[in-house]
Every structure is written in structure tokens, then in C-alpha cells.
Amino acid sequence: MKHFRSMTIPYIVWALAFIVAPFVLIIIYAFTDGGLSLTDASFSLDSFHDMIDPLYATVFARSFETGLITTAVCFLLGYPMAYFITKFDEKVQSILILLTTIPMWINLLLRTYAWIGILSDNGILNAVLKSLGIQPISVMYTGVAVNIGLVCNFLPFMILPIHTSLSKMDPSLLEAAYDLGANKVQAFVKVVFKYSIPGVLNGVILTFLMAISAFVIPKLLGGGQYTLLGNLIENQFISVGNWNFGSAISFILAIVILFTISFLKRVDPDDET
């Protein structure tokens, strides 16, 4: 009824001002060359040309590589986790899922800070290794530390969608497979895994996109030496002051992510509008 439609107006105004406008501004800055002030700005693709520079290309490559590694590890560790959880009965499952989710609610900074305490050269890990007589390893401020931090952070995002997919499966599908002659391995590959693919896609894509745009973890666990796209963007805006270049990178990152997610939503039948 007409009466309620007008209730959307406040948020539509708000959204235009605070969601659409910033995005438009990023696009404008990305495609101009005037720097901070837009008064002398003119259309230019300089920022995009700069991206091809080997200095920055490494950042893109490293982000991509980090994303792949993180996603792969998360998948290898997370799929079994999701699968095993489904083997327990419902009440236990919901507690297990709750326990998996809780770390996500805890402030990222606090969790990452805790990892610093563990992984730093004079941190717990090395203390334990020393007491076992093993050489201490210097992991802090390297890619390894960053990847550990990312995996720890994003594992729940991989586990949850896969678990959701798996738990929706009717167990009689497995029984049907056995009945038709499949052994355990075949049944798993041909039935269970296939069924869970939407959840897997969901988890994999989500994890990958979040990993390549990570900012805090690379900064804290990687120091200044491990720059990913997020750090590059921050660098451009805060230190260098090149808003055009920073916006261009943001724009590319945003477009890649938005398109990939829209694609995912079209493929995933569970989505509702």
C-alpha cells in the first residue's frame, strides 16, 4: 500500500549520499589526473597506465598469489572440517558451528595482535621450539606469517557455506548411491561432493576476494615489507597523496569483486531478492 512506500525515502536519500556518491567520486578520481582538488582535473587514463609498472605489478601479483594460497589452504583444511561436522547429530552440530563462528565476532585487531605475540621472534612459538631444542624460526614479517593470519581469519568463511550446503543434503541420496553399487569413495565424490559444489564455490570465491583485498593482516603480520593491494591503496592515499592512482586501484578491486559476487549470486539458486 502506498502508505508504507514513503518509509523508504529516508534511506534512499541516505544511500545516495553515502553509498552512491562516494563510489562515484572514486570513479571520478580514478579517471582524472587533477590530484586532490578536482578543479583542474581532466579525463586521463594515466593512473591505469601506471598500474602496469613492474613495481605495482608485483603488488597485484603478490595479492593474487596470496589469495590463491590462502584459499587453497582454507579449502583443504575447511572442507574436511565442514564434512566432519555434519557427521554429528544436530544439537552437537549447532554447538560446533557456534564455536566456529565465535572467533569471527571477536575484533580482528585483537585476534591479529594475539598472533603477533605467538609468531614474533621472541614470541610463544619460538619459546616452545627453543624449549624442545629446535632452532627458532623467524616467521614474523614474512609471507608465511601473513598467510597463517589470513587462513586463521578466513577459515570460518570457507567452512560455513560448505557446511550449509552439505547439511541440506538428504541422507537418502547417499543411501541411493550405495544401493546402486557405489563404494564409499565413489559415493562421496559423485554424490556428496557434487552436491556441495554451490557451497564450495561460495566459500572459495568469498575467501579469495577477501584475501586479495586484505589490509590489516598483511600490515600487522607482514610489516612494511609485505604489501598487498589494500596496503598499496592505503599507501597512496595516506603517504603518497596520489588520490588518482589510489582511486584507480580501488576501482579495479571493487569492480572485480562486485562482478564476481554478482556472478556467484546468479549461479547460486539459494539467493533471494
Add this chain to the structure above:
Amino acid sequence: MSKKIIELKNITKSFDHQTILDQINLTIYENEFLTLLGPSGCGKTTILRIIGGFVEADGGEVIFDGKNIASLPPYKREVNTVFQKYALFPFMNVHDNVAFGLTIKKLKKSEIDRKVSEMLKLVGLEGFEKRNVNQLSGGQQQRVAIARALVNEPKVLLLDEPLGALDAKLRKDMQTELKKIQKEIGITFIFVTHDQEEALSMSDTVVVMNHGSIQQIGSPIDIYNEPKNRFVANFIGESNIIPGIMKSDYLVQFDHCDFPCVDHGFLPDEEIEIVLRPEDIILSPPEHGQLTGIVTDITFKGVHYEIIMKGTCRNYKVQTTKYYELGTELGMSVIPDNIHVMHKMKEEWQ
């Protein structure tokens, strides 16, 4: 002479470039049980919603008790609605559901409780006040919906296909109940349905609709016995519709045969259509019939057999209580009273 309570004048409504209602003119009287009858999409529910205030007509007037209420919102109108799926408030018990309108009016608690229990008694749900509406059966939920509407003492009650979700036996019982309640309370009921049997059994007045316009208004007997056009004839009851010529007053010709009838007022040799109800065709040995035919199909329907007779010009649908073998040749006759002549319907209306 009954007083007019609602008048719809030249009501039109379109949606997405489709005409839903086309120049509707309708007068509704006090104390009558009026049914809007028609197939899905004919516009009957839209009319109801316009009267209720949930839809605004594009053009025309809605006169209620002498005043134009077209722009009045639903909560200011003296009508109440029983919705198709009841729309009971699931988080309230029966008492609170029924009392809702009264609480809005801020009546005293004792007053509300009294009215609610009176109304529950009327609909046969005495003592159900504290029950959870989600645990009631379909029939019970329906009565709660009716009680909830009636307790506000509206001048008109609108019912949007309320019996649709009930099984056949319960439906018949509720039909009788609703009619009883309407007589007891003494207000106008406007009932929407696509079930012609329902309409015929409950109504004082039936309004037959199709494609957004009114085809015929009349009492159930009038609509059944004297359908104005092919659509009404087909929609109400079973019928055989036969093209023919009105040779002169009281004489009609169809299927190469002249029949005396009771209709008059047509132009000489005017092309018309005839309605013969299956129960009005009398079967006899072939030599005694006005027309002849062969039994090509016979179906047992419980109350009667439905026979398809293959005649010289067409097939006829006949209802009879006697069984005949397939292939039997029989005569068919009809008394003049049961031949109903209609003006030929314009092509685009069919």
C-alpha cells in the same frame, strides 16, 4: 423499498496498461446478500478492494450512504473485510484477534470482553478466547476472521472468497452458516466467489462478471433461468447453446426444427442463441421426440447420469436418472417454458 447503501458509478481501473474494470455501475442495497461471481481475473476482487479502500479506482465514484468515499482510507470506512486467507494475527490469541478493532477504538476492557464473547458465540466458537490461532482448523480460523470483522458492527461486510480453502463438506456447512449470520445481524454482505453453485445457493442478488464488466445482475433464479448472454449461460450451470432464428414471437427455429417458446420481442427472423439446460431435455423413444440422436457417452455423476447425445446438427448434453446403453437411438424434446432465447453475443465478448 430497500435503502441504497453503496453505489458504484462508472468505476474504471487499469494496471500495467491492462483494463481491470471497465465502467462498472452497481447499486447495492441494505440487508442484502450480494455475490460478485466470475472467473479468475474478471475484476470481482478488485471491486471488493475498491469498496474496502485498499485500491483506488482510476475513475468513477464510490458512494457510501450518500457520500463519496473514494478518497477515504480503509481505517475510516464503515466496512470490514474477511480476507481470503483470513489474515489472522499469528502472535495474538483468538480474543485479541477479535478484539483488535475494538482496542483501536479504545473501548473499555469490560465492554470489549463482552462484545468479543457475544460474537464468538454467534460464530459458534464459544469459549475459544484463549486459544492460539495457529492451532485452529481452517474452518475455525475462518470463523475467527468473521467474528473479528463483525464485532466492529460495520454497515457492510466484504468477503473475499472466504470458503476457498475449505473442503467440500465444510464449505457447504459454512455457506449455510454465513447465510444464517447475515440474516441474524441484518447487514449487507458482499461476497466474492468463482463458484457458481455457491453464489446461487447463498445470494439474494448475483452479479456475474467477465473481463472487467458486468454481464448480468439478478436473483439466482433469474440468472439461472434467463441468462442474458452466452457467457452467463455457460458460466452458470450446464447448458447447451444453440444458434437459431427467431421466426416470430413465441416461435423459434433451430436444428431444422420449429419450436414453440415463451420469448417474444425480437425482430422477425433475427439470429439468436438458445439455451437448453441438460436437465430440461426429455428423453423418449425416437418417434416421440422433436429431435433425435444416439447415445455416444454416458457418465455416472451420482445424482444423475450425464449423457452426450449425437444429433443431426450437434451434440447435446442431457441429464437423466435413467441408464441407457451406448448407441441407443432416442428422441429429445423440450417444453416451451424451458427454451430460453438470448440475443446473439458479440464475438469479442465470448
Add this chain to the structure above:
Amino acid sequence: MKKFHTSKLLYGIYIGILFVFFYLPIAVTMFFSFNSSKSLTHFSGFSLRWYVNLITDREIVDAVWVSISIAILATLISTILGTLTSIGISKCRKVIRELFMNINNIPMMNPDIVTAIGFMILFSSLRIPKGYYTMLLAHITFCTPYVITSVWPKVKNLDPNLADAAMDLGATPFQALYKVLLPMLKEGIFAGALLAFTMSFDDFVISYFVTGNGVSNISIIVYNMTKRTNPTINALSTIVILVIFVTMFIVRFIPYIVRKNKKGRNHILHEEIN
């Protein structure tokens, strides 16, 4: 049967190992918050000094206040905004609805660094001084989509006639909203509010880019302190972790407790009738 049990045991072990991985940093943090020395590797003795420090350290107390107050305000405003909008959008045409949902999804799908940059550019261009209020505006903006995501599915499943029924019975649109629609959406609204609070309380990147004037929340304080180890942070973490644990468990198990109470009451009611 034996095979069945051992496999479950193996599953349990695997799950346990991963839980260790998840909770190790959390456990370590909590453990060392009670350390009497500054070290994060040697436990010298039990002490609550860091908790005392938490209350006395002006900087940290201010930051906690900022985090909590912004989370509460942002949750309140975004919940109201999100709920009303979800209801309103359900009455709009499909085309408008889809367009709206797409725009609404942008803050959730965008990496937070991009959203943060967007805000920064916006505030700079409009010459709005950055500080508490810009942080609040930004938080409301990214919280509301989460509220809508929580509430909208519940709105979609409502009987569309309910509001009409209420108005038919004499309720004004506002009364229909208040007496009928909102009670039915209670669960979704609560879940949305909880989500909004967490998103706000948790946030770092966006807050970092839109604040100024020395206004910091917990995340920013921690970020600035990571160069020097400070067990006060551990104390802060421990409190936050405990609060979250308790809240999550309460939220999860409230429905059970309520149901048990209802069952008891119904039982008594039945007995009275009989």
C-alpha cells in the same frame, strides 16, 4: 558399530585440532592478560595489574567509550532505518526493489578498504571535519545494509494482507506498523541489530580512514600499539572475548529457555481447565 565410533573419534580429533588453531591466539591472549610481568612469553605470576591499568589508562578508556557509544548509536539508528526501509521496499515495484537491493549490497560486498576510501574522499570533498560524527555516519552507512539483509527475508514471508487487515479494522498505517508488523518481525529485527552492533564494534579499516581529531576506537588504539607489547591490550581482549562468548551463548539458548517456560505454563493451564 566399532568402525562407526572410531571414525567419529577421528572426526572429533580433526575438528579439535582446528579449534585449537582458532582459539590458540585467543587462549594465549587471555592467559597472558593475567601475567604479572610485561612479557608475552614468560608467565611470571598471576596479577590483575593490567586490568587495573585498563580502567586508569585514559587513552584506552576513551577508546572503549568511543567504540561502545558509536556501536550503540549506529545500531539504534541503522536498525530503525533498516527495518522501516525493509517494510517500505516490500510495497514497491519489483524493478525498484531490485535496483535498491543492488545498491544496498554494495557496502557489504565492497572490500572495506574501498568503502573507507570512498568515505574519506566524500568527507574531504565536502570539507566535513573528520572525527566522532563522521565515524558515526560511516558506521550507520555500513550497518544498515546488514539490518536490511536480516529483516527483509522476514518481511518477504509476511502475509501481505496483515497490514490491510489491521487497517480494515480501524488501525492507522502507523498503528498497523506498530501493533502488527513490528511484533511479527521481532526476530529478524533483533538478529539485524545484533549483526549491526558486531559490525560496528569490530570495525577497524573504515573507522581508521574517517576519523580525525584524535578520536579513536578500540581497533585504532590496538593498531597503534602493536609496535610495543602491552598486556593491557590482552586484558581488554579478554573482557571483549568473554562478553562475546556469554552473549552468543545466551542468544543461542534463550529460545530454549523461553520455550521451556511456556511449556510449564501451558501445562499448568491445561491442568486448571481439567
